[in-house]
Amino acid sequence: MLSVQNLEVVYHDVVLVLRGVSLDVPDGAIVALLGANGAGKTTLLRALSGLLDVHDGKVTKGQVLLDGTAIERWPAPRIVQAGLSQVLEGRRVFAEFTVEENLRVGGHSHPDGLDAAIGEVYELFPVLKERKDRTAGYLSGGEQQMLAMGRALVARPKLLLLDEPSLGLAPRIVQQIAEIVQEINARGTTVLLVEQNATMALSIAQHGYVMEHGKIVMDKPAAALLDDDDIRDFYLGRGELATSYRDVKHYKRRKRWLS
Amino acid sequence: MTDFVQALVNGLGQGSVYALLALGYVMIYKATKVISFAQPSLMIIGGLFAYHFTRVWELPFWIGLVLAALCGAVLGMVVERLAMRPMVGKPVFTLAIITIGVDIVLRIIANRYIGVQSKIVEYPGGSERLSVGGVSISHQTLGLMVVTALVVVGLLTFFRKSRTGLAMRATALDQETALAQGIKVGTMFALAWAIAGGLAAIAGTFVATQAAGIEQTTWIIALKALPAIIIGGLESINGAVIGGLAVGVVEALTAVYQPDVAPWLGANFALVAPYALMFAVLLVRPYGLFGQKEVERV
Numbered sequence: 001m002l003s004v005q006n007l008e009v010v011y012h013d014v015v016l017v018l019r020g021v022s023l024d025v026p027d028g029a030i031v032a033l034l035g036a037n038g039a040g041k042t043t044l045l046r047a048l049s050g051l052l053d054v055h056d057g058k059v060t061k062g063q064v065l066l067d068g069t070a071i072e073r074w075p076a077p078r079i080v081q082a083g084l085s086q087v088l089e090g091r092r093v094f095a096e097f098t099v100e101e102n103l104r105v106g107g108h109s110h111p112d113g114l115d116a117a118i119g120e121v122y123e124l125f126p127v128l129k130e131r132k133d134r135t136a137g138y139l140s141g142g143e144q145q146m147l148a149m150g151r152a153l154v155a156r157p158k159l160l161l162l163d164e165p166s167l168g169l170a171p172r173i174v175q176q177i178a179e180i181v182q183e184i185n186a187r188g189t190t191v192l193l194v195e196q197n198a199t200m201a202l203s204i205a206q207h208g209y210v211m212e213h214g215k216i217v218m219d220k221p222a223a224a225l226l227d228d229d230d231i232r233d234f235y236l237g238r239g240e241l242a243t244s245y246r247d248v249k250h251y252k253r254r255k256r257w258l259s
Numbered sequence: 260m261t262d263f264v265q266a267l268v269n270g271l272g273q274g275s276v277y278a279l280l281a282l283g284y285v286m287i288y289k290a291t292k293v294i295s296f297a298q299p300s301l302m303i304i305g306g307l308f309a310y311h312f313t314r315v316w317e318l319p320f321w322i323g324l325v326l327a328a329l330c331g332a333v334l335g336m337v338v339e340r341l342a343m344r345p346m347v348g349k350p351v352f353t354l355a356i357i358t359i360g361v362d363i364v365l366r367i368i369a370n371r372y373i374g375v376q377s378k379i380v381e382y383p384g385g386s387e388r389l390s391v392g393g394v395s396i397s398h399q400t401l402g403l404m405v406v407t408a409l410v411v412v413g414l415l416t417f418f419r420k421s422r423t424g425l426a427m428r429a430t431a432l433d434q435e436t437a438l439a440q441g442i443k444v445g446t447m448f449a450l451a452w453a454i455a456g457g458l459a460a461i462a463g464t465f466v467a468t469q470a471a472g473i474e475q476t477t478w479i480i481a482l483k484a485l486p487a488i489i490i491g492g493l494e495s496i497n498g499a500v501i502g503g504l505a506v507g508v509v510e511a512l513t514a515v516y517q518p519d520v521a522p523w524l525g526a527n528f529a530l531v532a533p534y535a536l537m538f539a540v541l542l543v544r545p546y547g548l549f550g551q552k553e554v555e556r557v
Contacts (some may be wrong), residue, residue, distance in 0.1 A: 054435045056348070080441030092436040094429055104422070105429045109441030111422055155441060 001027050002048070002084070002192070005016045007062035007072070009040075009047050011055065017043045019214040020062065025159065030181065030191045032201035032222060035211035036233055041194045042089055043162050044211070048192075049086040050076035066159070083158035089194075091148040093181065095137030099128055099147055102136050106151030114154070121150040124183065142173035142238055149180065159190045166197045178204050198235035202226050210235075261393040266515040267508060272400035274507020275407040279462035280484035281491065281499035282414065283455035288493050289408050291429040297338060297358040298459050299481035300365035305331040306467035306477075307369055310378040315324060320383050324406075324464050328457040335456020336449050338365075343452070344445060379472030403465045410461065411500050414454070419497070427451065431494075469531050474508025483510075486537035492547030497501035501548065506533040 002025040009018040018040050025031045035041050039052070046052045047059055050071075064072040071079055094102050096128040103121060107114040122129035125146045131139060136147055145165055152160060162181065178200050185191050185204075195201035202208055208225040210218040225231050280298055286382040308330045312323035342361050346354055372378075382399040403509050418424040430437040430447040438444055459481070464478060467473045487506045491498025514529035523530075540548060 049439060051435060051438060054438065075439040075443075077441045077443045080439070085441075086439050088436060088439055092433060093441075094432050094436065097429070098430060101425060105425055105437070105440050105442070108422065108426050108429075151440065 001025070001065075001067055002190070003063075003065040004044070004048070005063045005065065007044070007047060007064065008060045009043055009052065009057055010060050011043075011057045013058070014225060017057070017214050018047065021211070021214070021216055022062075023209050023216060023219070025190060025192050027190055028185070028188070029160075029207060030185050030205045032198075032205035032208040033192060033194045034196075034198050034201060034208060034225075034231075036234075037196075039211040040214040041211055042163055043214075045086055045163050045192075045194060047072065048161060049080075049084060050074055050079045075241070077109060080155055080157075084161070085152040085155050085157035085159075086161040087148045087163060089150045089163035090143075091144045093136040093139070093144050093147050093151070095135070097136055098133050099136055099139070100132045102147055102151050103128075103154050105153065106154035108155075110155050111201075117154045117156055121153050124153070124180070124187075125150050142169055143178065145169065145173075145177060146180070149184070153184065153189070157189060159192065160184065161192050161194070163194045164196060165193070166195060166200055176202055198231070199226075215219060262515060263512075264394045265347040266511045268394055268396050268400075270508035270511030271504055272396070272403060272507070273511065274504035275403050276401075276462050276465055276480065276503075277484045277487045277506050278407055278500045278503025279410065279458045279465075280481050281487040282411070282496065283458040283462075283498060284484060284488045285491075285494065285499040286451045286455045286458070288488070289426060290448050291343070291351070291354070293343075293354040293358065294493075295358045295372045295452075295455065296355060297362040297365065298455065299478035300362045300369060301331060301335060301338075301459035302463040302466065302481045303373075303473060303478050304334060304365060305379070305456070305462070306473045307372055308379060308460060309380050309464035310467055310473065311379050313337040314378075320381070323380070324461065327460045327464050331460025331463070332453040332457035335452040335454075335459075338456070339452035340451050343448065347445070347448075366478060373473060373475055377472035377474040378467060379470075380467040386524065393400030399465070399468050406461060406465075407500075410458065411496070414496060423450070481535050483533055486533040489537050489547055490540045492550030495547070495549035498547055498549030505536065509533060509536050 004021055004023045007018050007021045008016070010016050021044055034042055043057065046055065046057065048064055052058060059072045062149050063070050066082060066084055071082065094105065097105070103118050104114065107117055110117065126142055128147060128150055131143065136144065139147060149165065165177050165181070169177065174197060181191055181193065193201050193205060202222045202225055205222040208220060208222045209216050210231065220228065280302060283298050287293060297364055305327050309327035311325045313325050317356045338361055340479060342357055343354060346357060356369060382402065384398040387398050389398065389401060418428055426437065426442045427447050427450060429440065430442060430444050434444050483506055484503060487502035488499055490505055491502030509532050510529050513532040517524055517528050544550065
């Protein structure tokens with residue numbers, strides 16, 4: 001169980017990016033986190049996995065509890081050790097390594113049973129096994145995304161953070177990624193899924209959070225979010241709007257939940 | 260012909276020293292993208308450790324060599340921890356300048372130890388030479404070549420096979436992603452410095468076995484490893500070795516032939532030859548012979 005309580009994050013000591021975020025990821029669930037660009041989704045993930053340091057960011061308030069232990073000040077390697085792994089946005093495979101070497105690096109924190117863990121990943125992604133001696137940088141985008149996910153899974157995480165796994169992929173591949181996420185979840189890994197592709201995310205998640213300007217502005221079961229008029233207008237897209245913009249003054253057109 | 264082969268052998272011998280030093284530069288550059296100008300002092304101090312162990316404490320040469328390498332490694336780690344770690348995230352240029360400062364400080368300490376008498380480490384077997392068909396090679400040069408070969412093979416295996424070696428390579432490619440895999444990036448930096456320090460100490464020990472020993476000006480030798488790494492490509496282990504050997508050979512051949520073939524270049528042109536070679540290589544291959552080609556999908 002991951003529980004984030006009132007988390008505040010500041011970059012470069014001045015830029016307040018997260019302004020009191022709270023969310024819960026229950027064990028065994030898939031939770032979706034939606035939001036426009038710049039809402040703070042990636043920053044939240046960095047705070048969870050201990051990667052804020054690299055970007056000169058700091059947690060100034062609040063707590064991140066992983067199974068009841070506060071981890072918001074832990075260094076990244078310790079968090080991975082504790083069972084929380086992140087797949088970074090943009091895949092970030094080690095381009096010059098082979099597929100297999102990438103997976104071995106993923107198992108750095110869990111050297112025991114590494115070969116077995118890699119075997120499981122190959123079972124989940126048969127295409128990686130076919131390409132295991134290829135240079136990772138030459139794989140297709142979808143294969144690289146699978147490699148990035150596989151690399152995180154080698155560490156056998158309890159909780160997997162996925163940052164925009166559908167980024168830049170063709171619709172069919174996105175569907176495939178969605179199925180893989182469900183499969184990973186079915187095998188016992190809790191998933192926190194950050195997505196711009198709200199339809200895909202909500203179709204596989206049980207619960208969804210919507211972030212805007214560094215705050216959680218909405219929090220409902222995924223099915224309810226899919227039916228929500230505002231969400232449909234702003235994230236899912238559909239032919240006509242729930243309210244005609246012609247009747248609204250321009251400065252009111254942008255929906256804000258707070259302010 | 261014998262002259263040529265003899266010069267080649269001498270060049271390879273001296274080149275081994277450059278190769279060891281160049282490997283040290285490459286280790287640090289790969290891990291942290293910083294060119295460490297502290298290598299000359301690490302080499303000198305490594306040689307002095309060996310001197311102290313073998314001449315003052317009278318330990319056998321090979322034990323002295325291993326101990327010197329270990330002490331060099333520890334010294335490298337200390338430098339990393341005290342001078343480099345607090346500056347993580349600062350521009351690499353700043354870090355490179357700091358290494359110059361470290362070099363000056365360490366050399367001043369070393370010079371206090373050296374004094375006016377040059378410090379010579381005795382190689383077991385002394386000045387015996389092995390002769391094959393008119394070409395002779397000293398036992399000490401032979402030892403140096405064997406040690407260098409072992410070190411290179413050891414390093415290559417370490418980076419290819421071991422878990423830590425793989426983690427170091429991953430860190431060199433992308434620090435944030437390496438962190439996200441649970442790799443302790445700081446430890447990897449320290450390890451890179453330790454390896455560099457150890458290599459410099461081995462090089463220093465063999466420099467100390469040469470006739471001139473270690474004097475206050477010996478550190479200049481380590482600067483010749485700079486053209487070596489630029490010739491080989493800053494990030495390549497193979498490149499460092501080949502660059503180092505090439506610098507040694509070119510230097511030796513120039514010393515033998517240039518006075519007859521091109522006397523108008525003046526005396527001691529051999530000292531400049533490595534840099535001339537560096538220019539020639541850079542004109543043809545700007546990333547060095549083994550420089551990293553970016554893996555890119557088109």
